[in-house]
Amino acid sequence: MRRDGDLLLSHLAGAKQSALLCAPFIKSAVIKRVLSAIHPDVRVEIVTRWYAEEVAAGVSDLAVFDLAASRPGVTLRLLDNLHAKLYGADDLLLAGSANLTATALGWCENPNLELLVPVRADDEAVLRCRAALGAARLATIEERDSIQSAVDLLDQRPLPEAKTVDDLLAxxxxxxxxxxxxxxxxxxxxxxxxxxxxxxxxxxxxxxxxxxxxxxxxxxxxxxxxxxxxxxxxxxxxxxxxxxxxxxxxxxxxxxxxxxxxxxxxxxxxxxxxxxxxxxxxxxxxxxxxxxxxxxxxxxxxx
Known part of the structure; x- marks a missing residue:
């Protein structure tokens, strides 16, 4: 059975001009693997959210900021009420339940049951979602550091989504x-x-x-x-x-x-x-x- 992560990599590898990675939870090892599947000349827009409690619980990594900043043509934006998972390769879109985590994409033992399916770019719900993404703000190093300071004050137990490809590779x-x-x-x-x-x-x-x-x-x-x-x-x-x-x-x-x-x-x-x-x-x-x-x-x- 093909993993959702394999489907996503194949989908994004086909991008010629632009790629969209939209998910509230993003782990650094996963985004690194996903970006490696996208041609370096393709513009990439990443949209996610940062809450100190979620970062402390291990379901998102602030290191995504540094990975985005290190690759030309990548923009990282933040949207506080984001819950949608949408992945675009030019005009071809996948939507569903899978975050950019190893647990969601099947790159770990005992992965989640997730769904990623093709959707039409002109679908009314998709158009509303993409319009809302336009309100996302640029991630800054100041906001990243502020979130990290809040994380350092928290004592949060890791959540299941926190399992990463790093766990496997290390x-x-x-x-x-x-x-x-x-x-x-x-x-x-x-x-x-x-x-x-x-x-x-x-x-x-x-x-x-x-x-x-x-x-x-x-x-x-x-x-x-x-x-x-x-x-x-x-x-x-x-x-x-x-x-x-x-x-x-x-x-x-x-x-x-x-x-x-x-x-x-x-x-x-x-x-x-x-x-x-x-x-x-x-x-x-x-x-x-x-x-x-x-x-x-x-x-x-x-x-």
Whole structure:
């Protein structure tokens, strides 16, 4: 089943001139992923709301201000009574219930049940909504700092919407798909039917953690996976160990210190990591003949 987040990324990737991101709750890791799907030449208007209680509860991030300010052509506006969720790619619109959070878009465990559907740009309700958005004020650094000061005075427990893609990416992730050559097939909607259910489940776990944007060619996909894979915290520790000869036994022991125990066991998890190393990072890492240790290829430097 396709996640609402995947639908949204595909929708926004089609924008040629302008994009609209309108949601009361926006998490910084999610908006960063969403913006990466939009062509850098496309003008982006973000409309949201800031309440100290909501920021303190973790359902919105003030860091969205800095992300918007760092990308040319992005405008961030605030509307206090905003409740609508509307996403535009030129004249094509999606509306529904999903905020720009991992929980709403299906980029976490146990996501919300949400709805995003196409709506007509000339629909009367849509026209009223877009006219009301015209009253949104520009977000300023002064207002951001004022909200942050109010947040600092609050003791608010996080709400379910507070779960973010950052939770997934910062955690001790290791790949689950035992055959990394099948990851691209799982990435392509048209090719997924050729995979088993267990392969799709494992691949989706890995694609979600790596946050790969849609519509990449196979070559670009492999490059992006290699880049994201090699920067994941647990993988990074393994790569550091592989600077010297890394035996299977030592690698399995290392994995027990990096990630929580799972039903696969550290030896199996290491075998999967080793397959990923020699598939996506084959230009840098190899399994040495005779000794079968995993090591940095002679002459290959670390980034």
């Amino acid at each position: 955690g001790p992730w290791l790949p689950k798909l035992a055959a990394p050559e099948r990851l691209f097939a799982a990435y392509l909607p048209s090719a997924r039917e050729r995979l088993t259910y267990s392969a799709i489940e494992a691949a989706d776990h890995d694609l979600k953690a790596l946050a790969i944007e849609p519509h990449l060619s196979e070559a670009a996909f492999r490059t992006k996976v290699a880049e994201r894979f090699s920067t994941m915290p647990a993988v990074r520790a393994i790569l550091d160990a592989a600077q010297n000869d890394l035996s299977d036994a030592v690698a399995a022991d290392l994995i027990t210190t990096l990630v929580e125990a799972s039903d696969m066991g550290p030896a199996v998890r290491w075998q999967i990591v080793r397959e990923w190393l020699t598939y996506f990072l084959r230009d840098k890492y190899e399994i040495a003949p005779q000794s079968f240790v995993t090591r940095l290829r002679p002459g290959a430097g670390r980034d």
